[in-house]
Amino acid sequence: MRAAQVPEAGGDFEVVEKPIPDPGPDEVRVAVDACGVCFSDHYTKDGVYPGIDYPRTPGHEVAGHVDAVGEDVTTWEESQRVGVGWHGSHCFTCDPCRRGDFINCEEASVTGIHFDGGYAEYLTAPQEALAAIPDDLDAVDAAPLLCAGVTTYNAIRNTGARPGDLVAIQGIGGLGHLGLQYAHRAGFETVALSRGTDKRDLAFDLGADHFVDTDAEDPADALGEMGGARVILGTAPSSDAIESVVGGLGPNGQLVVVGVPGDGVEVSIQALVGGRNTVEGWASGTARDSQDALEFSALRDVTPMVEEFSLDEAADAYAAMLDGEVRFRSVVVP
Ligand SMILES: [Zn+2]
Numbered sequence: 368m369r370a371a372q373v374p375e376a377g378g379d380f381e382v383v384e385k386p387i388p389d390p391g392p393d394e395v396r397v398a399v400d401a402c403g404v405c406f407s408d409h410y411t412k413d414g415v416y417p418g419i420d421y422p423r424t425p426g427h428e429v430a431g432h433v434d435a436v437g438e439d440v441t442t443w444e445e446s447q448r449v450g451v452g453w454h455g456s457h458c459f460t461c462d463p464c465r466r467g468d469f470i471n472c473e474e475a476s477v478t479g480i481h482f483d484g485g486y487a488e489y490l491t492a493p494q495e496a497l498a499a500i501p502d503d504l505d506a507v508d509a510a511p512l513l514c515a516g517v518t519t520y521n522a523i524r525n526t527g528a529r530p531g532d533l534v535a536i537q538g539i540g541g542l543g544h545l546g547l548q549y550a551h552r553a554g555f556e557t558v559a560l561s562r563g564t565d566k567r568d569l570a571f572d573l574g575a576d577h578f579v580d581t582d583a584e585d586p587a588d589a590l591g592e593m594g595g596a597r598v599i600l601g602t603a604p605s606s607d608a609i610e611s612v613v614g615g616l617g618p619n620g621q622l623v624v625v626g627v628p629g630d631g632v633e634v635s636i637q638a639l640v641g642g643r644n645t646v647e648g649w650a651s652g653t654a655r656d657s658q659d660a661l662e663f664s665a666l667r668d669v670t671p672m673v674e675e676f677s678l679d680e681a682a683d684a685y686a687a688m689l690d691g692e693v694r695f696r697s698v699v700v701p
Pocket residue numbers: 405406407408427453514515
């Protein structure tokens with residue numbers, strides 16, 4: 368099979384021929400139909416995540432179908448359409464696992480980091496990493512939903528916001544253009560916060576009820592005039608952008624950050640204490656959360672905007688993602 372792998376930390380992508388992997392007893396071999404390119408692939412590309420063995424094939428937005436199952440796998444069968452996301456496995460026995468909190472498993476592995484991911488024709492994955500893909504969802508559309516989709520969907524649905532509440536999506540990019548669709552379709556009064564007016568029309572098309580150009584208007588003031596946000600989803604990995612919206616939270620407001628900035632964020636605790644507000648992080652979800660995101664996306668026509676690349680173009684797909692040249696998700700189709 369062919370795979371676009373990273374030979375060493377910081378190395379350039381290389382497309383290689385290698386043996387098709389055999390699934391272990393509890394694993395499934397997935398034939399990859401499409402794999403999204405995520406900012407977090409830089410952990411593998413740059414070697415900044417602990418415990419990576421090289422060469423390593425990145426990719427944790429995998430949409431494909433079951434090609435073979437290990438001898439102990441009973442829940443998945445050949446040719447079934449499946450996705451694999453960020454959360455690659457859990458141990459079932461550590462304390463968080465014993466409480467059903469698999470995302471916080473102390474032994475959790477990550478797809479494309481601890482085992483080879485989807486920039487390839489095939490990968491093997493632990494059976495608990497698989498999500499079923501609904502029939503009416505195209506593989507290229509499903510792929511970005513396995514990380515960008517489930518992250519925004521799961522972050523929003525686990526807040527205290529209820530239909531009709533004011534929910535702001537800060538940043539209209541790979542994550543934000545999906546968050547906007549989910550927030551609108553889940554019944555929230557939805558605000559798009561974006562720099563400049565380039566994405567204004569698009570934001571309304573995706574379901575925004577309000578648009579705030581954060582270059583022209585202070586986003587905290589703008590949200591305050593609307594009564595304050597119950598939830599702000601921070602998708603742009605910029606500490607300045609995150610700091611600028613904290614004052615826009617209404618009572619019991621939650622700023623949920625899913626786009627991780629490289630440096631720290633300074634927040635006035637006074638501003639949080641007064642309204643009983645919080646600033647928190649959120650990371651993707653389990654495979655069943657991914658399947659919920661896929662099913663909701665099929666039900667309510669949530670569709671990512673993607674640009675397709677071949678496996679030979681994996682390096683271009685990655686570079687285009689880094690440079691922000693794609694609107695909004697690069698997808699590798701092997
Ligand atoms: Zn990701």
